[in-house]
Amino acid sequence: xNRPHSATGDRxxxxxxxxxxxWSPKTARARFRKGLTGPTxxxxxxxxxxxxxxxxxxxxxxxxxxxxxxxxxxPVLDVTDAGSWTTVLADGADLRTDLPRYRVWRDGELVxxxxxxxxxxxxxxxxxxxxxxxxxxxxxxxxxxxIRHVEQGRNVPMYVTxxxxxxxxxxxxxxxxxxxxxxxxxxxxxxxxxxxxxAVHGSPVHCGDPSALGIDDLxxxxxxxxxxxxxxxxxxxxxCGVTPQAAVMASRPPFALTHAPGQMFLTDARDEQYRVA
Amino acid sequence: xNRPHSATGDRxxxxxxxxxxxWSPKTARARFRKGLTGPTxxxxxxxxxxxxxxxxxxxxxxxxxxxxxxxxxxPVLDVTDAGSWTTVLADGADLRTDLPRYRVWRDGELVxxxxxxxxxxxxxxxxxxxxxxxxxxxxxxxxxxxIRHVEQGRNVPMYVTxxxxxxxxxxxxxxxxxxxxxxxxxxxxxxxxxxxxxAVHGSPVHCGDPSALGIDDLxxxxxxxxxxxxxxxxxxxxxCGVTPQAAVMASRPPFALTHAPGQMFLTDARDEQYRVA
Numbered sequence: 420x421n422r423p424h425s426a427t428g429d430r431x432x433x434x435x436x437x438x439x440x441x442w443s444p445k446t447a448r449a450r451f452r453k454g455l456t457g458p459t460x461x462x463x464x465x466x467x468x469x470x471x472x473x474x475x476x477x478x479x480x481x482x483x484x485x486x487x488x489x490x491x492x493x494p495v496l497d498v499t500d501a502g503s504w505t506t507v508l509a510d511g512a513d514l515r516t517d518l519p520r521y522r523v524w525r526d527g528e529l530v531x532x533x534x535x536x537x538x539x540x541x542x543x544x545x546x547x548x549x550x551x552x553x554x555x556x557x558x559x560x561x562x563x564x565x566i567r568h569v570e571q572g573r574n575v576p577m578y579v580t581x582x583x584x585x586x587x588x589x590x591x592x593x594x595x596x597x598x599x600x601x602x603x604x605x606x607x608x609x610x611x612x613x614x615x616x617x618a619v620h621g622s623p624v625h626c627g628d629p630s631a632l633g634i635d636d637l638x639x640x641x642x643x644x645x646x647x648x649x650x651x652x653x654x655x656x657x658x659c660g661v662t663p664q665a666a667v668m669a670s671r672p673p674f675a676l677t678h679a680p681g682q683m684f685l686t687d688a689r690d691e692q693y694r695v696a
Numbered sequence: 697x698n699r700p701h702s703a704t705g706d707r708x709x710x711x712x713x714x715x716x717x718x719w720s721p722k723t724a725r726a727r728f729r730k731g732l733t734g735p736t737x738x739x740x741x742x743x744x745x746x747x748x749x750x751x752x753x754x755x756x757x758x759x760x761x762x763x764x765x766x767x768x769x770x771p772v773l774d775v776t777d778a779g780s781w782t783t784v785l786a787d788g789a790d791l792r793t794d795l796p797r798y799r800v801w802r803d804g805e806l807v808x809x810x811x812x813x814x815x816x817x818x819x820x821x822x823x824x825x826x827x828x829x830x831x832x833x834x835x836x837x838x839x840x841x842x843i844r845h846v847e848q849g850r851n852v853p854m855y856v857t858x859x860x861x862x863x864x865x866x867x868x869x870x871x872x873x874x875x876x877x878x879x880x881x882x883x884x885x886x887x888x889x890x891x892x893x894x895a896v897h898g899s900p901v902h903c904g905d906p907s908a909l910g911i912d913d914l915x916x917x918x919x920x921x922x923x924x925x926x927x928x929x930x931x932x933x934x935x936c937g938v939t940p941q942a943a944v945m946a947s948r949p950p951f952a953l954t955h956a957p958g959q960m961f962l963t964d965a966r967d968e969q970y971r972v973a
Contacts, residue, residue, distance in 0.1 A: 480757040483764060487772050495764050507862075585784075614973040617894055621972060695898060695972060696891040 429520060429682065433461035434572045440464045444509065444685040448517040451685075456519040456534050458574040458643075458681035460553050465690055467619070468683035469496055469508070470549040470660030471518060472667070473676040476501040479545035481588030485666060486547065488585040492594050492662035494550040494618045496686070502542040508686040515540050520679035522664070527671030536676050544676065549660040550619035551683050552597050554690050555612060559599075562608040567600045568646045574681040575599070576640035577659050581633025582624075584662065592666030595642070595659040596624060596632060600652035609655060618693040625656040632656060642680035706797060706959065710738035711849045717741045721786060721962040725794040728962075733796040733811050735851040735920075735958035737830050742967055744896070745960035746773055746785070747826040747937030748795060749944070750953040753778045756822035758865030762943060763824065765862040769871050769939035771827040771895045773963070779819040785963040792817050797956035799941070804948030813953050821953065826937040827896035828960050829874050831967050832889060836876075839885040844877045845923045851958040852876070853917035854936050858910025859901075861939065869943030872919070872936040873901060873909060877929035886932060895970040902933040909933060919957035 432439045435457055442450075444466045447459070459468055474482050479501070486493035497506045504514040515537045523531040523539050531539070552575070556566050568575045575597045582594045601609045606626065614622035629637055637654060638645045642661055648654070667675045678684060709716045712734055719727075721743045724736075736745055751759050756778070763770035774783045781791040792814045800808040800816050808816070829852070833843050845852045852874045859871045878886045883903065891899035906914055914931060915922045919938055925931070944952045955961060 480760065483757065483760050484775055487760060487764070487775055498761055498764055611973060617972050695894050696888060 429457040431461070431572055431574060432457040432459055432519070433569065444687050445511070447685045448509065448512055451519045452513070452516045454534055456682065459519060459683045459685065460556065460575060460681065461569050463685050465557055467496070467686045467688040467690055467693060468551040468553045469686055470551050470663070471514065471546060471678040471684050472549065472663045473544040473546040474672055475541065475674055476543040476545050478589070478672045481590045482547060482663065484587035485584065485590040485663070486549065488587050489594070489662065491620060491624065492584065492658035492660065494620060495547060496550055496618065497548040499546040501545050504540070504546070506548060508548060508688050510687055514546055514684070518678050518684050519682040522677045522679050524667050524675040524677065526673060527668050532679055539676060541674070547663070548684060548686070549663065550693070551660050552620050552657050553683060554619040554693065555616045557690055558612040558616065559609055562612050564601060564605040564609045564612070567648065567652070568644070571646055573646055574643040576637070576645055577642035577661050577680060578632070578634045579641045579665055584666065589672070590666045590670045592662065592669035594624070595661040595665050596656040597659040598637065598654050598656050600646060600648040601655045602649065602652055606653055606655070613657065615694050615696055616690070617695060620658045623655045624658050626653055629654055706734040708738070708849055708851060709734040709736055709796070710846065721964050722788070724962040725786065725789055728796045729790070729793045731811055733959065736796060736960045736962065737833065737852060737958065738846050740962050742834055744773070744963045744965040744967055744970060745828040745830045746963055747828050747940070748791065748823060748955040748961050749826065749940045750821040750823040751949055752818065752951055753820040753822050755866070755949045758867045759824060759940065761864035762861065762867040762940070763826065765864050766871070766939065768897060768901065769861065769935035769937065771897065772824060773827055773895065774825040776823040778822050781817070781823070783825060785825060785965050787964055791823055791961070795955050795961050796959040799954045799956050801944050801952040801954065803950060804945050809956055816953060818951070824940070825961060825963070826940065827970070828937050829897050829934050830960060831896040831970065832893045834967055835889040835893065836886055839889050841878060841882040841886045841889070844925065844929070845921070848923055850923055851920040853914070853922055854919035854938050854957060855909070855911045856918045856942055861943065866949070867943045867947045869939065869946035871901070872938040872942050873933040874936040875914065875931050875933050877923060877925040878932045879926065879929055883930055883932070890934065892971050892973055894972060897935045900932045901935050903930055906931055
C-alpha cells in the first residue's frame with residue numbers, strides 16, 4: 420500500500436499552545452472550528468479523543484460489521500444516524516467542522532485535506548467515532564510511563580502492518596498500529612494500564628521486533644512522525660483507529676471522509692468512563 | 697411488556713448430568729444437536745457461552761447498530777454473513793441445530809420453541825452471537841463468590857427493567873438484566889471480576905433496591921427462575937443478552953430466531969480470551 424501524499428505539515432497543538440492540555444473539549448472544538456489545525460495528542464487532558472470515518476449509508480453496514488469483527492483496531496464509540504453531524508459524545512459539536520483537519524477520499528484515493536468538510540457533506544453519510552490510543556496515554560503517564568512522541572513534540576508514528584483484518588462485506592484491509600517506545604522497567608505498567616481501556620484499543624498487539632508485523636523500518640512510519648528511541652526502549656505496538664482509513668484505501672468505496680491521522684475529534688467523555696476496572 | 701408464554705419446563709443440564717461441567721463444547725453441541733435441552737449454566741466449564749439472535753438481512757443493520765449503541769447488554773462476539781449457519785467461534789458448529797432450545801418470533805410474538813430451527817431457516821438470516829454472563833460465573837466462583845442459582849440448580853432469574861436502551865433504526869426496547877444474590881463480603885470481588893470481562897456484560901449495572909430498575913418483585917422474574925436469597929445477600933444486576941429478545945418483542949420485526957433464555961450456544965472460545973487484564 421502506497422502512503423498517500425499529505426500536503427500538510429501541521430505542528431502538534433501541544434507545541435503550538437502550551438495551555439492546550441488544559442483546554443476544555445468545547446474550547447478545543449471551537450478553536451478547530453475557527454481553523455486551528457494540528458495533531459491533538461495532549462490536548463484537553465483526560466478527555467476522550469476519537470477517530471472519525473463517514474461513509475455513504477450504502478456502505479454503513481459493511482463498515483459497522485468491519486468494526487465489530489475487528490474490535491481492537493476499530494472500537495466503536497458512537498455511530499450517527501445517516502446525515503446527522505451531531506453525536507451524543509459531545510454537546511453542541513458539529514462533526515463537519517470541529518476536527519482540526521479531515522481527509523476526503525474518492526474511490527480510495529486521497530483527494531483533499533481540508534479543515535472543514537461542509538462543502539463535501541452528503542445527506543446519506545453515516546459517521547463512526549472510533550476509540551483512539553491518545554486516550555490511554557494519560558493513564559500511562561499517570562503510571563510513570565514516558566510518552567516519547569509527546570516528550571519530543573511529534574505526532575505518534577503509525578504503521579500499516581502485514582496482519583489482515585477480518586473482512587466484512589466489501590471492506591477488507593490491513594491492521595494499522597501506533598508505536599510507542601517503552602523502557603523495559605515500564606513495560607508491565609504500559610500493558611496493564613492500556614488493557615483496562617479496551618474501548619480505546621486495549622492492550623498492545625505486539626511488543627519488540629517490528630518485522631513480526633511486517634514493518635521494515637520504524638523510522639519510516641506510514642502515518643504520523645518517526646520518534647527517537649532510547650537505546651533500551653522496546654517498541655510497543657497498539658492497534659490503531661487509522662485502520663478504517665487503510666480499509667478505505669484497500670477497498671475503494673466511492674466516497675469517504677476521515678480525520679487526518681493524529682488530528683482527532685475531542686469528545687466530552689472522560690477517559691475514566693472507558694476504564695473497566 | 698407481557699412475559700411470553702413458554703411451554704417448556706426444561707431442567708438445568710448441570711442437574712441432568714453431573715458431568716456436564718466437564719463436557720467439551722463440541723460434546724455439548726453434539727448432544728444438543730441430538731435433542732438434549734435445558735439451561736446451560738455450568739456446562740463445559742471455562743468455555744464462553746453466547747446468546748443468539750437471527751434477523752432478516754433487511755434488519756441486520758438496525759440490530760448491529762442497536763448492539764453497538766447498547767454494548768453492555770449486547771456485546772457482539774460474532775456476526776455471520778447472511779444465510780450462513782457457521783461461526784468462527786465454534787469449529788464445525790451448525791447454529792440451526794446446536795443450541796438446546798430456540799425461540800421463533802413472528803411480528804414480535806413467540807410462536808414456537810423448537811430444539812432445531814432448520815425448518816424455520818431462511819437464506820437471508822444474519823445471526824448475532826452476543827456475550828453471556830454465564831461466562832463470568834467461573835471467574836466469580838474462582839474468586840469465592842457463591843453463585844446461588846447454580847447452588848440451587850435453577851436457571852438464572854432475568855428481569856425486564858424500566859431502563860430504555862438507546863434506539864437504533866426501527867429497534868427499541870428495555871434493558872433486560874440477570875440477577876445474582878451476592879453476600880456483602882463477596883460484593884467487591886463480584887464487581888471486580890466481572891468488570892474485567894466487558895465482552896460478557898462487564899460490571900453490574902446496579903446493586904441493591906430492585907425498584908431502581910423498575911423491578912417490582914424479585915420472586916417473579918420475566919425469564920428464567922426465581923432464586924432463594926440468604927438474608928444478607930445483596931441483589932446484583934448485570935445487563936443481559938436477552939435484551940435483543942425484548943427489542944424483538946417491543947419492535948416487532950416480521951421474523952426472528954433466538955435462543956431460549958438460559959439455553960445458550962456453547963463456543964470453543966475460552967473465557968480467559970475475553971478477560972482484559
